[in-house]
Amino acid sequence: MGRYVLRRVLQVVPALFVTSIIVFLMLHLTPGDPAYAILGLDATPQAIAALRTRMGFDQPLAVQYALWLKQLLHGDLGESFVSGSPVWTLIWMKFPATVELSTSALLIAILIALPGGLLSALRHKSGVDYTVTGFNAVALSVPTFWLGILLVMGVSLRLGWLPPSDRVPFLENPLGSLRHLLLPAVTLGIPISAALSRFLRTAVLEVINREYVRTARAKGLHESAILYRHALRNALIPVVTALGILMGQLLGGSVVVETVFDWPGLGRLMLISVLNKDFTVVQGTILFVVVIFVTINLLTDTLYAFLDPRVRYTNH
Amino acid sequence: MDRNQELRILREQLGDGVITRREFINRALILTGSLAAVSALLPGARPCLAAAAAGRQPKPGGTLTVGKAGDFTTMDPHFRGANNQSAHLTSFDPVLRYGKDMKPVAELAASWEVKEDKFLVKLQQGIKFHNGRELVADDVLFNFERAGDANVGGRLVDFTKPITAVKVPDKYTVEFTFQGVPEVVVELLDSMFIVNKETAGQVKNRPVGTGPFKFAEWAPGDRARWTRYTDYYKKGQPYVETLVQKAYTDSETQLVNLQAAQVDLIEFVLAKDVERILGDKNLKLVKANVGAFWMFMVNVTHKPFDNKKVRQALNYMIDRKTISEKVFFGQSKPLVTPFYLQTHPGYDAKFENYYTFNLEKAKQLLAEAGFPNGFEATITGFAAFQECKNFSQVLMADAAKIGVRLKLDDLPSSQAYPKYLAGDFDILNGSQGMVHRDPVAFFAMNPSTRLNNNITKYSSPEYTRLVTDGAATRDLAKRKEIYKKLNEMILDECFLLPIAEYPKFSAMRSHVQDYSDHLDGFPIYYGMWLDK
Numbered sequence: 087m088g089r090y091v092l093r094r095v096l097q098v099v100p101a102l103f104v105t106s107i108i109v110f111l112m113l114h115l116t117p118g119d120p121a122y123a124i125l126g127l128d129a130t131p132q133a134i135a136a137l138r139t140r141m142g143f144d145q146p147l148a149v150q151y152a153l154w155l156k157q158l159l160h161g162d163l164g165e166s167f168v169s170g171s172p173v174w175t176l177i178w179m180k181f182p183a184t185v186e187l188s189t190s191a192l193l194i195a196i197l198i199a200l201p202g203g204l205l206s207a208l209r210h211k212s213g214v215d216y217t218v219t220g221f222n223a224v225a226l227s228v229p230t231f232w233l234g235i236l237l238v239m240g241v242s243l244r245l246g247w248l249p250p251s252d253r254v255p256f257l258e259n260p261l262g263s264l265r266h267l268l269l270p271a272v273t274l275g276i277p278i279s280a281a282l283s284r285f286l287r288t289a290v291l292e293v294i295n296r297e298y299v300r301t302a303r304a305k306g307l308h309e310s311a312i313l314y315r316h317a318l319r320n321a322l323i324p325v326v327t328a329l330g331i332l333m334g335q336l337l338g339g340s341v342v343v344e345t346v347f348d349w350p351g352l353g354r355l356m357l358i359s360v361l362n363k364d365f366t367v368v369q370g371t372i373l374f375v376v377v378i379f380v381t382i383n384l385l386t387d388t389l390y391a392f393l394d395p396r397v398r399y400t401n402h
Numbered sequence: 403m404d405r406n407q408e409l410r411i412l413r414e415q416l417g418d419g420v421i422t423r424r425e426f427i428n429r430a431l432i433l434t435g436s437l438a439a440v441s442a443l444l445p446g447a448r449p450c451l452a453a454a455a456a457g458r459q460p461k462p463g464g465t466l467t468v469g470k471a472g473d474f475t476t477m478d479p480h481f482r483g484a485n486n487q488s489a490h491l492t493s494f495d496p497v498l499r500y501g502k503d504m505k506p507v508a509e510l511a512a513s514w515e516v517k518e519d520k521f522l523v524k525l526q527q528g529i530k531f532h533n534g535r536e537l538v539a540d541d542v543l544f545n546f547e548r549a550g551d552a553n554v555g556g557r558l559v560d561f562t563k564p565i566t567a568v569k570v571p572d573k574y575t576v577e578f579t580f581q582g583v584p585e586v587v588v589e590l591l592d593s594m595f596i597v598n599k600e601t602a603g604q605v606k607n608r609p610v611g612t613g614p615f616k617f618a619e620w621a622p623g624d625r626a627r628w629t630r631y632t633d634y635y636k637k638g639q640p641y642v643e644t645l646v647q648k649a650y651t652d653s654e655t656q657l658v659n660l661q662a663a664q665v666d667l668i669e670f671v672l673a674k675d676v677e678r679i680l681g682d683k684n685l686k687l688v689k690a691n692v693g694a695f696w697m698f699m700v701n702v703t704h705k706p707f708d709n710k711k712v713r714q715a716l717n718y719m720i721d722r723k724t725i726s727e728k729v730f731f732g733q734s735k736p737l738v739t740p741f742y743l744q745t746h747p748g749y750d751a752k753f754e755n756y757y758t759f760n761l762e763k764a765k766q767l768l769a770e771a772g773f774p775n776g777f778e779a780t781i782t783g784f785a786a787f788q789e790c791k792n793f794s795q796v797l798m799a800d801a802a803k804i805g806v807r808l809k810l811d812d813l814p815s816s817q818a819y820p821k822y823l824a825g826d827f828d829i830l831n832g833s834q835g836m837v838h839r840d841p842v843a844f845f846a847m848n849p850s851t852r853l854n855n856n857i858t859k860y861s862s863p864e865y866t867r868l869v870t871d872g873a874a875t876r877d878l879a880k881r882k883e884i885y886k887k888l889n890e891m892i893l894d895e896c897f898l899l900p901i902a903e904y905p906k907f908s909a910m911r912s913h914v915q916d917y918s919d920h921l922d923g924f925p926i927y928y929g930m931w932l933d934k
Binding site: 116117118119120122123124125126127128129130131132133136166168169170171176179180235238239242243246249250251252345346347348350354355357358359361362363 | 472473474475476481552553554555556557559606607620621622623624625648649650651652654655658659661662664813814815816817819820822823849
C-alpha cells in the first residue's frame with residue numbers, strides 16, 4: 087500500500103511540471119502587451135517600459151519561464167502586478183470562500199444524488215426512474231450562469247427570500263452566512279448532483295445483478311441488508327473515483343458561480359486577474375487549483391486502493 | 403401645441419397602452435431634457451434625484467456601500483484612469499476644483515489670484531493629513547514635481563508642462579509661473595490630488611492624503627473599505643461612518659445587487675438599463691454630462707483616408723439618429739461636432755447639422771475622390787466596449803450599401819492599446835472626453851486633437867497656429883473666434899468623427915441623500931448621507 091501511494095505521488099511531479107509549462111505558455115503566447123492592459127491609456131511610455139522590465143517581458147521566453155520556475159521552487163508565487171500584494175496572500179485570502187462554497191455544493195449534490203440515484207436504480211424503468219433521469223438531463227444541460235441568474239431574479243429579487251450576493255464569514259454571523267451561501271451552493275451543486283446521480287444509478291444497476299447479490303437474496307437476507315451491506319458498498323467504489331473528478335468540475339464551475347453571486351473566492355480572483363492581465367496572479371492561482379485537484383485525485387486513488395485491494399495488486 | 407400639452411398626451415398614450423414605457427421615456431426625455439422630470443411623470447412617480455433632500459438636516463452614520471465597475475488598478479491619484487478615480491475622491495483632495503459652471507471652487511486653497519504670468523495660491527491653515535502632519539506649501543511643490551515625473555507613470559505629466567516654475571514664498575503660499583492662459587494652472591490643480599510626502603512610496607495600495615475617508619483595507623478583486631476621517635477640514639463631514647467600494651465584473655450583477663439592496667449606489671449604469679431603473683420605485687437615477695462623446699477616428703495617412711473627400715464621405719455614411727435610438731436607447735444625443743456644449747467657446751449652432759446621413763452624397767464624394775466602386779478598410783475596436791461594436795456595425799451595414807466594405811477588428815485591450823497609441827489603424831472606434839473643460843486641456847490631452855504625437859497623424863500649419871493661439875489668448879471674444887475656427891476645421895478635415903454624446907449614469911437607492919458628483923461624473927462622498 088505504501089509503495090502504491092509513493093508511486094502515485096511521484097507520478098504527480100511530471101504532471102505538475104507539464105502543467106506549469108502549459109499555464110505559462112497559455113498566458114505568454116496570447117497576442118498583445120499586458121503592460122498596456124495593466125496600466126491603460128494613462129501610462130507614460132516610461133511607465134510601460136518600466137513595467138515590462140519588472141515583468142521580465144524584455145527577456146527571452148525560456149529565460150522568463152526558468153526565472154518563474156526557480157521562484158516557484160522556492161515557494162514564491164510572486165507579487166500581483168496590479169495590487170502589489172503577494173500572490174500567496176491573495177490565494178489564502180480567497181481560498182476559504184472557495185472551500186466553503188465547493189464543500190457546501192458537494193454536500194447539496196450528495197444529498198440530492200444519493201436518494202435520486204438509488205431510487206432510480208431500484209425502481210428501474212419506473213415513473214420514478216424516468217423523473218430522476220429527466221431531472222438529471224435538464225440539470226446537466228442548463229448552464230450554471232443562467233441557472234444562477236434565474237435564481238437571483240426569482241428567489242432574491244422577486245421573492246426577496248435570500249440575498250443575491252456576497253459572503254458573510256460563518257463565525258461572524260452563522261445564519262447570515264448560510265443565507266448568503268445557499269443560492270451559490272445550490273447553483274454549483276445541481277449539475278454535480280445530476281452527474282453523481284447518474285454514476286450511482288449505473289453502478290447500483292450493475293451491482294444488483296451480480297451473483298453475490300443474488301446469493302444474498304437466496305440466503306433470505308432482508309432487502310435493506312442486501313442493499314446497504316452488499317450492493318451499495320460495492321457500488322460506491324466507482325462513485326468515489328467519480329467524486330474526485332467532479333471536484334475538478336466544482337473548482338472550475340466556481341469561476342462562473344462566484345462571478346454571478348459576487349462570491350469572493352479563487353474563481354472570481356482568477357477572472358478579475360485575467361481581465362487585468364495580472365499574469366502572476368493568474369499563473370499562481372491556476373497552479374494552486376491544479377495542485378488541489380491533483381491532491382484530491384491522489385487521495386481518491388488511495389481511498390479507492392484501500393476500498394478495493396485489487397487496485398493495488400493490478401498496478402504492481 | 404406647447405410642451406406640457408405634449409407631455410400630457412404622451413402620459414395618456416402610455417396609460418392607454420398606445421406607446422410603450424420605453425417610447426414614453428425616450429420621447430419625454432426629448433421634451434424635458436431631464437431624467438428627473440421624466441421619472442416624476444411616470445405612473446407611481448416619486449421624487450427623484452438628489453434635490454429631494456435639499457434643506458434637510460443630514461443624518462450622520464451608517465455604511466455607504468458602492469458598486470463599481472471593475473477593481474482598482476492603483477490608488478495613486480497621479481495615475482488617472484476611470485477605474486481608479488473613485489479612490490481619489492475618498493483619500494485625497496485637490497487644491498482647487500472646477501464646479502459644474504466651470505468656475506474654480508476652493509478645496510485645500512483659501513484663496514488664489516492671477517498676476518500676469520503668476521498664479522498665487524494661499525492654502526488653508528490647519529489642514530492635516532491622515533498621518534497627523536499639517537499640509538503646507540512644500541507638499542504642493544512635492545506633488546507638482548511628482549506629477550511631472552514621467553517615471554511615476556501617469557499622463558498628469560502633460561498638465562504640468564505649461565507651468566514653467568513653482569516657488570514656495572512662505573509656509574502656506576505657492577506661486578506658479580505659467581505660459582498662456584491661467585486656466586492651465588486651474589486644470590492642473592483640479593486634477594492633481596495631494597499625496598502625503600512621507601508615505602508616497604506606498605500610495606499605490608495604502609493611500610494617505612487629507613481626504614474625507616481614511617484607507618482601511620483593500621481586498622483585491624473584492625472590495626476596498628474606508629473609514630470616516632474625523633479631522634477632515636470640512637467640519638461635520640463626511641456624514642457616513644464607513645464607505646465600502648465593491649468591485650463587479652458584470653454590469654447585470656451590479657444592477658441586481660442595487661435592486662436587492664445589497665449596495666446603496668452604483669457608479670456606472672449602461673444606457674440599456676436606464677428604463678429598468680426608472681421603473682423601480684426604490685431607485686433614483688442621475689445623468690451627468692461629463693463632456694465625453696462616442697466617436698470614430700481616422701488615420702489620415704492610411705489610404706484611402708489620405709484623401710479628405712473619402713473622410714467626408716465616411717462622415718455622411720454615419721446614421722447618427724439610428725445609432726442614438728438603437729445603440730444608446732435614446733439616451734445619447736446624436737453629435738456631429740465635438741464642441742456640443744453651448745457653454746464651450748467653440749460652440750456654434752450652425753455646425754450642429756454639418757453632416758447628415760446621406761449615402762448619395764457619400765457616393766458622390768467617393769466618385770470625386772476616385773473611388774466610385776467603394777473601397778475596403780478596417781475598423782479597429784476595443785472588445786470591452788459593446789457599444790462601440792454596435793455603432794460600428796450600423797456604419798458597416800450602411801457603408802456596404804454603397805460598396806464600402808468595412809471590417810471590424812475587435813481586440814482585447816492588450817492588443818488594442820498599442821495600436822491606438824501608435825495610430826496603427828484605418829478607423830478606430832471609441833470615446834473621447836474633456837469637452838466640458840477648458841479647450842486648452844482638450845487640445846493638449848486628447849490623442850486625436852493634440853499637436854504632438856497626434857494618433858490620427860493629422861497636422862497642418864493652420865491647425866498648429868490656431869491651437870497655439872487658443873492656449874495663449876486671454877481675451878474671451880478672441881478665444882471664441884479661434885475655437886470656432888478649430889471646430890469648423892475638425893468638421894471639414896474629418897480626422898475625428900463624433901457620433902453621440904456619452905453621458906454618465908449613476909443609480910442609487912432612495913435613502914441615499916445629497917448626491918453630487920465631480921466634473922468627470924464620479925460621486926463626491928463627503929456630502930452624501932443615508933436617510934434610513
